[in-house]
Amino acid sequence: MIEFRSVTKQFPDGTVAVRDFSLVMPSRKITVLVGSSGSGKTTILRMINRMVDPTSGSIEIDGENVSVLDPVRLRRSIGYVMQNSGLLPHRKVADNIATVPLLRGTKRRDARARALELMDTVGLDRSLADRYPSQLSGGQQQRVGVARGLAVDPNILLMDEPFGAVDPLVRAELQHELVRLQHELGKTVVFVTHDIDEAFLLGDQVVIFKPGGIVAQVGTPEQILAAPADEFVSRFVGADRGKRSLHVRSENGREIVVDADGRPAGVLDGGDHDEAETRETVSGASAQGDQPR
Numbered sequence: 465m466i467e468f469r470s471v472t473k474q475f476p477d478g479t480v481a482v483r484d485f486s487l488v489m490p491s492r493k494i495t496v497l498v499g500s501s502g503s504g505k506t507t508i509l510r511m512i513n514r515m516v517d518p519t520s521g522s523i524e525i526d527g528e529n530v531s532v533l534d535p536v537r538l539r540r541s542i543g544y545v546m547q548n549s550g551l552l553p554h555r556k557v558a559d560n561i562a563t564v565p566l567l568r569g570t571k572r573r574d575a576r577a578r579a580l581e582l583m584d585t586v587g588l589d590r591s592l593a594d595r596y597p598s599q600l601s602g603g604q605q606q607r608v609g610v611a612r613g614l615a616v617d618p619n620i621l622l623m624d625e626p627f628g629a630v631d632p633l634v635r636a637e638l639q640h641e642l643v644r645l646q647h648e649l650g651k652t653v654v655f656v657t658h659d660i661d662e663a664f665l666l667g668d669q670v671v672i673f674k675p676g677g678i679v680a681q682v683g684t685p686e687q688i689l690a691a692p693a694d695e696f697v698s699r700f701v702g703a704d705r706g707k708r709s710l711h712v713r714s715e716n717g718r719e720i721v722v723d724a725d726g727r728p729a730g731v732l733d734g735g736d737h738d739e740a741e742t743r744e745t746v747s748g749a750s751a752q753g754d755q756p757r
C-alpha cells in the first residue's frame with residue numbers, strides 16, 4: 465500500500481505542483497490519476513520513487529516513509545514505464561529489458577534468460593530480442609518498456625502515460641494486455657493518463673484532478689459514474705459519452721455494435737461466450753451506464 469499524507473510539492477521556481485494531497489493507493493490494485501494537464505500527476509508519481517522529494521507531508525510504502533530509503537535502491541526496486549518507452553537506442557531489446565538487473569549485478573546470462581521470459585509475459589516474440597528499439601513498432605517498443613518495468617519483479621509499477629503515443633488500435637491492445645497481466649501478476653500499479661476511458665477501463669480506483677491540482681473526486685469507476693462529485697466531474701466523464709452511446713445492428717447475420725453516429729464500434733461474438741467476453745469485444749467504446757472494465 466502506498467499512502468500520501470498531506471503532500472505538497474513546490475519547485476524552486478515557486479511553482480506549486482501538488483498541494484496538500486492525501487490518498488491511499490491499495491496494494492495489488494490499479495490506481496489511475498487522470499485529469500487536466502499540469503495538475504501534478506507526474507509529480508505525484510515521481511515522489512513515490514523519490515525522483516522528486518516533497519516539500520512537506522509524507523509518503524509511505526507499506527508503512528515505511530520513503531524519505532528514509534536510499535533513492536537509488538528505491539528507484540531500482542520499483543518499475544517505471546513512461547511514454548515513448550524511454551528505451552536506450554544503442555542497446556538491443558534484451559539488454560534494454562535487463563538494464564536494472566544488470567546494474568544490480570545479475571549475471572549477464574541469467575539477466576538475458578529472464579529478459580526472454582519477460583518478452584513472453586508481455587507478448588513479444590523472442591526473435592525480437594536482438595533488435596534495436598528503432599527496429600520495432602511503437603506498440604512493440606511500449607511492450608519492451610513494460611517488460612523492463614517488470615524486470616526487477618517489483619511490487620510497485622509506476623506508469624506515466626505509457627500508451628499515450630501509440631495509435632488507438634494498438635493502444636486498446638496494450639490496455640487489454642495490461643488488464644490480463646494485472647490478473648496474473650497482481651502488482652500495485654499507479655497509472656497516469658489524460659484519457660478518462662482508459663482510466664475507467666484500467667482503474668480499480670480513479671482519481672480525477674481539476675486544474676490547479678485539486679482532487680475533484682476519488683472512487684471506483686462505478687462510483688464516479690453513478691454520482692459525479694460536481695459539475696466538473698460530470699462534464700469530464702460525460703464528454704462525448706452521449707454521442708458514443710451504443711446500440712446493436714444486424715448486418716450479414718452478424719451483430720455489429722454502432723455508436724449514435726452509426727460508426728461501427730465492434731462486433732458481438734455469436735459463439736459461446738459469457739457476458740464479460742461480450743463486453744471485452746465491444747470495449748474501446750463506452751456504453752452509457754455499462755462501462756467495460
Ligand SMILES: Nc1ncnc2c1ncn2[C@@H]1O[C@H](COP(=O)(O)OP(=O)(O)OP(=O)(O)O)[C@@H](O)[C@H]1O
Nearest residue numbers: 475477479480481500501502503504505506507508
Ligand atoms: N522541475 C520543475 N520545476 C518547476 N516546475 C515544474 C517542474 N516539474 C513540473 N513542474 C510544474 O508543475 C506542475 C505539475 O506538473 P506535472 O508534470 O506533475 O503535471 P501533470 O498533471 O503530469 O501534467 P501533464 O498531464 O501535462 O503531463 C506544472 O505546472 C509543471 O509546469
